Amino acid sequence: xxxxxxxxxxxxxxxxxxxxxxxxxxxxxxxxxxxxxxxxxxxxxxxxxxxxxxxxxxxxxxxxxxxxxxxxxxxxxxxxxxxxxxxxxxxxxxxxxxxxxxxxxxxxxxxxxxxxxxxxxxx
Amino acid sequence: xxxxxxxxxxxxxxxxxxxxxxxxxxxxxxxxxxxxxxxxxxxxxxxxxxxxxxxxxxxxxxxxxxxxxxxxxxxxxxxxxxxxxxxxxxxxxxxxxxxxxxxxxxxxxxxxxxxxxxxxxxxxxxxxxxxxxxxxxxxxxxxxxxxxxxxxxxxxxxxxxxxx
Numbered sequence: 176x177x178x179x180x181x182x183x184x185x186x187x188x189x190x191x192x193x194x195x196x197x198x199x200x201x202x203x204x205x206x207x208x209x210x211x212x213x214x215x216x217x218x219x220x221x222x223x224x225x226x227x228x229x230x231x232x233x234x235x236x237x238x239x240x241x242x243x244x245x246x247x248x249x250x251x252x253x254x255x256x257x258x259x260x261x262x263x264x265x266x267x268x269x270x271x272x273x274x275x276x277x278x279x280x281x282x283x284x285x286x287x288x289x290x291x292x293x294x295x296x297x298x
Numbered sequence: 299x300x301x302x303x304x305x306x307x308x309x310x311x312x313x314x315x316x317x318x319x320x321x322x323x324x325x326x327x328x329x330x331x332x333x334x335x336x337x338x339x340x341x342x343x344x345x346x347x348x349x350x351x352x353x354x355x356x357x358x359x360x361x362x363x364x365x366x367x368x369x370x371x372x373x374x375x376x377x378x379x380x381x382x383x384x385x386x387x388x389x390x391x392x393x394x395x396x397x398x399x400x401x402x403x404x405x406x407x408x409x410x411x412x413x414x415x416x417x418x419x420x421x422x423x424x425x426x427x428x429x430x431x432x433x434x435x436x437x438x439x440x441x442x443x444x445x446x447x448x449x450x451x452x453x454x455x456x457x458x459x460x461x462x
Contacts (some may be wrong), residue, residue, distance in 0.1 A: 183423070186380060186396035229402075229421050258406025263418050280329035282402050 176295065177201045181211040181238065182227040182256070187279075191225050191256065194286060196297050208233030212241060223295055226273070227249045228257035228264070236271055243272030252293045256281070309359060309415045311440050314408065314455045315339075318363060319442060321407035322453060326446050329403060330378040337443035343430040343452050348372045350398040351431065351456070352405035353422030361457035363405040365397065366430045371449035372397045378447065398424035404453070431456045 178200040180191045185206075192202045200223070205211035207230040215221070224242070226235040233241075235255055242248045254275040255268045265276045275289050291298040310395075311413070319336050326334040343366045351364035377388060378397035402424050409421060431454065433439045440455045 184399040184402070185392060185396055186376070186399045189380060229423060231423060258402050258421065260406055260410035261413050261418055274370075279406065280325050282328055 176223065177203070177221040177222040178225065179203050179205060179211060179214065179221045180225050180295075181205045181208065181230070181235065182225075183207055183230040184227070184298060191286075194283060195223075195225075198287075198290070206243065208238030208241070211238055215242075215248065216255065220251050222250075223252045223274065223293070224291045225254050228255060228259045228268075233297050236268060239268060239271045239273050252295065254289060270287075309412065311455070311457070312413065313415070314361070315412035315440050315442060317408045318404065318453055318455060321404045321411065321449075322444055324407055325400060325403045326444075329400070330375055330446060332375070332378050332447040332449075335445040337445065340441050340443040340452055342433050342439045342441050343454070344432075348394060348397060348426060348428060349392075349430045349454075350401035350424055350425055350426045351454075352401050354405060354409050354416075354419060355422055356416045356419040359416065359457065361455060362431065363401065363408055363430065364454040364456065365401045365404065366452045366454055367397075367449060371451060373399055374449040375446055375451070394426045398426040430454070435459070 178195045179244045180188045182188050183206050188204045205214055222268045226238055228235040239253050255273050256277050258279045260278045266298040268276055275293055277289050287296060290296040323334055326332050349364050349366040349370035351362045372394045373388060376393040379396045379400055382388060406423055428461050436459055437456055438459045441452050444451045
């Protein structure tokens with residue numbers, strides 16, 4: 176399975192990428208939504224994208240909206256991973272087409288739970 | 299005659315400090331897994347290597363939440379976030395990036411805790427600087443200290459001085 180980690184923080188890309196590789200994913204990274212869309216255009220859809228909210232160029236919500244507007248990416252699982260913790264933000268992301276939402280800071284166990292709910296790893 | 303009065307919702311500075319203290323503790327426990335001692339109010343930083351500041355984009359009361367530390371403390375908590383051992387190589391850029399992300403988490407939780415008073419507002423992108431924000435005629439600071447493992451931090455809430 177292929178995963179794309181989209182975050183403007185290299186530290187977060189390292190943390191999430193390391194976890195996903197250990198879970199058996201082939202991982203690529205993007206530093207904002209526009210970069211991620213470019214990569215999807217070049218390499219095709221991935222099974223999972225972990226998406227930060229606050230990023231330069233194109234934020235995570237705009238990325239989710241763009242992906243869900245393109246039928247070629249219909250099977251992609253999208254999970255927001257963000258410091259935006261208010262319920263209204265969660266609702267906005269789900270309304271835009273995100274499949275899951277995880278708030279930073281998180282534990283590895285919480286990440287496993289979320290990916291399990293998406294059917295991507297065994298609980 | 300029409301007068302324009304800017305809307306300004308002023309929150310209690312002590313409420314921000316309380317929210318930031320709880321948020322730092324949550325980040326230290328969850329993401330850093332470091333023993334944490336929260337200290338009381340401390341003076342504004344006057345010497346430090348690195349400060350990471352996150353703008354809270356409240357239209358009524360814009361402010362910045364920051365963490366200020368010397369370089370060794372910055373590297374200590376950066377290594378904790380990245381789950382690196384002291385022997386692992388950590389570039390200054392990666393340490394600064396991780397430091398900014400820790401400040402981002404603290405600011406996000408603080409903002410969420412204050413959302414009942416400030417409404418739904420966004421966070422700006424982290425600004426990591428060599429230096430610190432000093433109090434001035436236009437900026438007031440509320441600061442408290444914390445010890446996370448061997449790191450000594452000052453958490454700063456910087457806001458425009460209230461109109462009299």
